[in-house]
Amino acid sequence: MSNQKFIPLSVPNISGNEWKYVKDCLDTGWISSVGSYVTKFEEEVAKYVGAKYGIAAVNGTAAIHICLKLIGVGLNDYVIMPNITFVATANAIKYTGADPILIDADPDDWQMDLELLENFLQNETAFDGEGHLIHKKDRRKIKAILPVHVQGNIGNMDHLMEIANKYHLPIIEDSAEALGSTYKGQHAGTFGLMGCLSFNGNKIISTGGGGIILTSDDKLAQRAKHITTTAKTNSLEYHHDEVGFNYRLVNVLAAIGVAQMEGLDKFIARKKEIGAFYRENLNGVADIRFQQIRPDVSFNNWLFTIQTKHQKKLISELNAQNIVCRPFWMPMYKLPMYSNCIYVSKQDNCDYIHKTCMAIPCSTSILDEELEIVTSQIKKIVA
Ligand SMILES: Cc1ncc(COP(=O)(O)O)c(C=O)c1O
Known part of the structure; x- marks a missing residue:
């Protein structure tokens, strides 16, 4: 524990x-x-x-x-x-x-x-x-x-x-x-x-x-x-x-x-700070990548998600340390009720995204020292 x-x-x-x-x-x-x-x-x-x-x-x-x-x-x-x-x-x-x-x-x-x-x-x-x-x-x-x-x-x-x-x-x-x-x-x-x-x-x-x-x-x-x-x-x-x-x-x-709604602007501002913190502090760490945001998009940074081939290991080790992380959704065609749907794809990027992406803690109430803990633990695990 x-x-x-x-x-x-x-x-x-x-x-x-x-x-x-x-x-x-x-x-x-x-x-x-x-x-x-x-x-x-x-x-x-x-x-x-x-x-x-x-x-x-x-x-x-x-x-x-x-x-x-x-x-x-x-x-x-x-x-x-x-x-x-x-x-x-x-x-x-x-x-x-x-x-x-x-x-x-x-x-x-x-x-x-x-x-x-x-x-x-x-x-x-x-x-x-x-x-x-x-x-x-x-x-x-x-x-x-x-x-x-x-x-x-x-x-x-x-x-x-x-x-x-x-x-x-x-x-x-x-x-x-x-x-x-x-x-x-x-x-x-x-x-x-x-x-x-x-x-x-x-x-x-x-x-x-x-x-x-x-x-x-x-x-x-x-x-x-x-x-x-x-x-x-x-x-x-x-x-x-x-x-x-x-x-x-x-x-x-x-x-x-x-x-x-009265708090929304404040929440978005905090989500943006959290996103900027992770992008800065996890940039160049192992193979970690981030979702690409267009320059004409102002992004609410809703659920901060990283992409790495260490996804499985990170999820299990961070969760074991009480740092809650989740994988990306399973693609729809992998669910039994949607497995027969028409799927338009060249190389199944969704499967790769599902297997490599993971969300990390990003509540608007997260403390700066908790952001430090999350990043330092991620660095330790993938080092
Ligand atoms: C992309 C997406 N679509 C639909 C929903 C469904 O919303 P709700 O859970 O409020 O029914 C959610 C959230 O849960 C979602 O993330």
Whole structure:
């Protein structure tokens, strides 16, 4: 058993008005799915990222599910997404009855490889007589691209939007990890028709569990709110006009969210300091590499991740010393429910990223001396 003090990976920072606002909900009885904090939270997040609307949801997965549903993704359709992401991206597609088409990652910035995406669309798809993009082999419709801003980083959005426009594919952004990241000054989650954020426990702000749909489209916003609140048209008479979902974030969690939003700039600033510290202090150590960030991206440094062939050894030895580290996600095609999906790849960069990348402690509350401990232990282990 190690004497080293426990250093968590990425935990929520509850140091502002969270208690006060939650107490307000408890004192007034407004704890459930109606309440002023839900609206305030939606408005604050939307304003922060520059979207016209935010529609709060129970979690990021539900938010993605709703977006896909609202643009008409359904049984036997395809949605294009990166092969390396958290499983929720693929699950949300499956909930609609559609199947993912998986695209390999760029080896440097770990985002969806746009060259592969373009080649696939050019060679494997066609427009049918009614103007729908279909996969040539099985004639199933391709309905959308669901890019993920992997680790909060952003790829070449100009190029992605160009491809999407050329093939008439709507973009729904899985920006779950990218709150506060921008590309050419524009926030993640605001490039596509809709974007989704997650506020689960390890995200840059957390409501315990929660998510939000971002959009600037009036109709989609109204539809999103309707369908996430059981498609109710008249609550007195229990009238609902379609199969809705009980996906609304509750007021007591939104209250935490409002307090967390007050700390967001501070959290991002600290994440950036942590990222800069690791980049400086681990640079040149063994074969350690970092995720490549474009000069036109302002990166929120959400979950600091290094790449090294010593990944396995580092993970087991650091965890044994109470320094929590995690490997990168398993590529989707390695999971049983997605193993038969179309996977567009030349050399399976995702597998390499999975086997070499690992996240290291980067909570906004981490102390400078803990950052020193993490780096010195990493140096010792790989020396
Ligand atoms: C890339 C990505 N997509 C989707 C999600 C799902 O969000 P949630 O856990 O809030 O459902 C997460 C986070 O967990 C994520 O990291």
